[in-house]
Amino acid sequence: MAAARQHVQADTELARDRPVSRVEDGFGRWANATLAAVLAGAWLSMAELDRLIGAAVTADGRAGTAAGLQGLSPGAGQQNWPAWRDLSSGLRGQVAGLLGIYALFDLLFAVAYITLFWRLFGRRHLVRTFLVLVMLAEFTESVCVWIGAVALAGARGLGGPGTALSALMVAATWVKWAALAGVVVALFAAPAVRARVFRGLRRTWQALFFQRISAAVLLIFAVLALLPIAGVNDQLPDTLRFWAGAGLGDGQFWWTTAAVAVVAIGLFSVGRRRSELAWNLFARKEAIPKHSPNYWWWTYGPGVLVAALLVVFVMGGTVNWPNFQFWFFLGLPLGLAAFSLVLRVLLGAGLPAVPGPADFGRALDVWRCGDLLATGFLAVAGLALVRSFTAPLSLGVAVPPGQAVDTGWSAFFLVLGWLLVLGAFPVGSILVRVVWDKALLPSRPPNDRTMAVSVAVTIGCALILGAFLFFPVAVSRTVGVVGTAILAVGSWAVVIGFLVVGMQHQRPLPLFERLGLRANPILSLIVLVLVVGSYNGGPPALHAVRQLTAGAPAPAAAGFQRQDLAGRFTQWLAGSGACTLPVGGNGAGVPGVRPLLLVAAAGGGIRAATWTVGAFGELAGAGACGGSAVFLSSGVSGGSLGLALTDLYGPGAGDKVARIADAQVLAADMAGLAVGDIVGSGAGLMAPTAFTDPATGLRQRTWNDRAGLMENLWQGQAPLLAGPFSGTVRGPAGALILNSTAANNGCRLLLSQLDLGNAIAPNVASDCSDARGRPVSIDLFGNGQCPLDLRWSTAAMLSARFPIVSPSGRIPAPGPRGCSEAAGYQAIDGGLSETSGLGTINDVWPQLAQLVLAHNTCVLAGAVPAAPACAATARDFVVPVIVYLQNAPAKDAIAAAPRELSELVVPVAGLQARAQQIAPQTWLQRLESSAGVCPLADTGGPCGRATDVVRQALNGRAVVVVAPDTVPALDPPLGWALSPMSQAQLAKAMAAAAAKRTGGGQAPGFGNLLELLGRAGH
DSSP states (O other): OHHHHHHHHHOHHHHHHOOOOSSTTTTTTHHHHHHHHHHHHHHHHHHHHHHHHHTOOOTTSOOOOSGGGSSSOHHHHTTHHHHHHTSOHHHHHHHHHHHHHHHHHHHHHHHHHHHHHHHHHTTSHHHHHHHHHHHHHHHHHHHHHHHHHHHHHTTOSOOSTTSHHHHHHHHHHHHHHHHHHHHHHHHHHSHHHHHHHHHHHHHHHHHHHHTHHHHHHHHHHHHHHHOOOSSGGGHHHHHHTTHHHHGGGOHHHHHHHHHHHHHHHHHHHHHHHHHHHHIIIIISOOOSSOBOOOTTHHHHHHHHHHHHHHHHHHHTOBOOOOOHHHHHHHHHHHHHHHHHHHHHHHHOSOOOOOOOOOOHHHHHHHHHHHHHHHHHHHHHHHHHHHHHHHHHHHHHHTOOTTOOOOOTTHHHHHHHHHHHHHHHHHHHHHHHHHTTTTSOOTTSOOOHHHHHHHHHHHHHHHHHHHHHHHOHHHHHHHHHHHHHHHHHHHHHHHHHHHHHHHHTTBOOOHHHHHTTOSSOOHHHHHHHHHHHHHGGGSOTTTSBOOOSSTTOOOTTTTTOOOEEHHHHHHHHHHHOGGGOBOOOSSOTTOOEEEEEEEEEEOOOHHHHHHHHHHHHHHHHTTOGGGGTOEEEEEEETHHHHHHHHHHHHGGGHHHHHHHHTSHHHHHHHHHIIIIIHHHHHHHOOOOEEEEEOTTTOOEEEEEOOHHHHHHHHHHHHSGGGGSBOOOOOOSTTOEEEEEEEETTTOOEEEEESEEOGGGSOSSOOTTSBOTTSOBOEEETTSTTSOOOOOBHHHHHHHHOOOBTTBOOEEEEEEETTEEEEEEEEEEEEGGGTOSSSHHHHHHHHHHHHHHHHHHHHHHHHHHSSSOOGGGGSOOEEEEEEEEEEOOSOOOOSOOOOOOOOOTTTHHHHTTHHHHHTTSHHHHHHHHHHTOOOSOGGGTTSHHHHHHHHHHHHTTTOSEEEEOOOOOSOOOOOSBSOOOHHHHHHHHHHHHHHHHOOOOTTSOOOHHHHHHHHHHTTO
């Protein structure tokens, strides 16, 4: 091949007509691509297993990972063996099983990367020698881990770094890293190899840039599906786990399979048409583009937009009249075409196109790259299955004795994933040969069949986008979250790709040609449209929060009455009699004590909502006190949704949150994100969607951005969320304060059932500070704010608008010209300012503490011996308890002593201090230090003894953290869908938290608090 290529490059005429062999089409080297895919699959499996292993924590807080055994400090990693040996018998056996599986994937990983290195650089004898050493060291490491796992299962040996097995493993690890360093030195010490590597990187970049549309699609899905990062990146894998229940009977599996095939075919078609241009440019050495501009092409976009607007009116929807974005999208292509026509008339035709130098190799690289990217999309789909089902199946295999894990169809989908990883490129090679002489051959001019395929694929993808635009809920519910993401993003890529392809043989418009461009900058113009569309927040109506009534009346006029803190305290005293605990020791008539709970529900999407609802379910099970002990609750993001459901449904909230966790909510959000909101922002066309209002039963058809789609689906699963947000405190969560953030000034926005009055600064400057320059919060229902008439769903969503997943919500704000969304707050997730909800409790606590202190002083005076004027109040002491609902596993491992830092990194590392000062642990420390509410004169007196009744039950603490234990388990994702596996895991974790009772100097468990509340009233 190399000789033929040199001959072709020497003879340009031969290069123009030279056929390409089926080996040179790019799949002759499919083995390298397959090895790379296997390498990625093994690494993903190891990463998922290591997350499970690292979650096994000893009673004294020690933990370790398998990767730590093989890192650059293997000696330190050997300390993991004693920690694992000291685990409970069940956890120890589970870790042993996971380590054994890890060792197998570690060996597969080593075989894959060493084979790949051998194929690429194995001609050099020194490199081969080092690779043999690497293989021996890797094999020794894997065998040592396997032997260690077997010994661990029997709780034998492995006493620490001093054992023979540990010493052998440390030696093997050092040999491995030294040999790998030798490989690198051997490669880059040779000028020929060094030049080859850099030349290969340059050619790869050039080919990827030419095929950048397909490369962008592959990169997007690789990031979303494959990066093993806890939180948001767990959402797509967890969505795939929905299939584990029904298996092949799940229709969304088949829709997703079809979506992968459609997008792969589309990317293959776009890649081949782009390769056609590269072939003509670099292999045939033609002056491309050579055809005159086709001005009709510039009318297609405006024509489609006008047609879509007509469809909106035919559908009978309510839509805002086209705005600036609409006219900009309409006028930009038409204006460019008209101006270019004028230039052509005035200045004449431009300079003739000049051919570039012949480069047969570059043409072949672009061809190969396009085919490999399309086939790589199938491999990424397989890798997504590998990442999604490795952990569930491994947990089922390494299950502790006496337990059972329902893995459903996990084994089937994991095997399917590995089949795709192993077979994508070989099967792709076969398919390419099947269609070789049929269509889309870049080395031949496009024929009728080629054009027909291009047009059919483009029209099909355009229809898919239209379906998501006008029927986002119905279509996304059918195809599912993953299918929606694949079809929407892939269809955009194909439509834009063929738009570029359609113009690639045309000379650019005279305007662009005069600017020195060789092609019309289609992608740059699309970016320009989107940037202009989002400038200044986009159209105010695009992301305006939904209100029950247009031009909502002032809260007071609408009957939105709220208590202040004093009024709420009086109400709580009147309704919390069931929480009285006896103090004892002084006979009848001695005042009792009541725990007053202040709850903070952290953010975390539907995971947080589920955890919050579960915690209040456990509180309700603690007796009458559990339903009346909470004074107020502060929520962030999904925690706010959980509080809203608890307020509205009480004990029935668990069923509602499980319904909301279904994937259809996230699927609709994905459709709005990828299609509806892009069209609305870029083209100004806000297509209406139809919903039935549960509160009125009326069918409405109006614009809904992706946040509005989610709110409507929430209401469909929990109809009470469609009702008006009320200031009436009625539920077991007490008075609710939902936290949001104003992105455009940094303020914390509060949707509060309480009139907080002086608890927060009443007058706010434009830079979000009070008169003294302190950062403040804004009570959106407070005096001076614009009137709001919100549903419960909208209020909860205002706290849960995580960027990208949800848009910022435009809220009217007071200004010189009155209230207007155009100059209002842009509300985003409350967790962007403070993730725990504890900050708001910290703000409210000083004023509430004064009320509790005054009350306790009153009770103390009534007990010794004559009652003062306040004797009419409840005659029990009140002791505050802060309850933090942390839906992520608690970090209960022992913190290592701080290590000294290099002075070079101190300035950067010091920036972490700012984040640490608003971390949940910091807020809890501050709240607990100020939790004393007894008069100073009562040292050791009745109030102090009453406080001790509560504090002793909580191990001397005023704070209870309710969090999942760190055990090997699936990590429920940070998002808006929870698979049945994740829901079951959260339910199991909540049951374990409720049963957790600690003693001595340990932090109190949730069980300590539930036991305390259960004793009340007896």
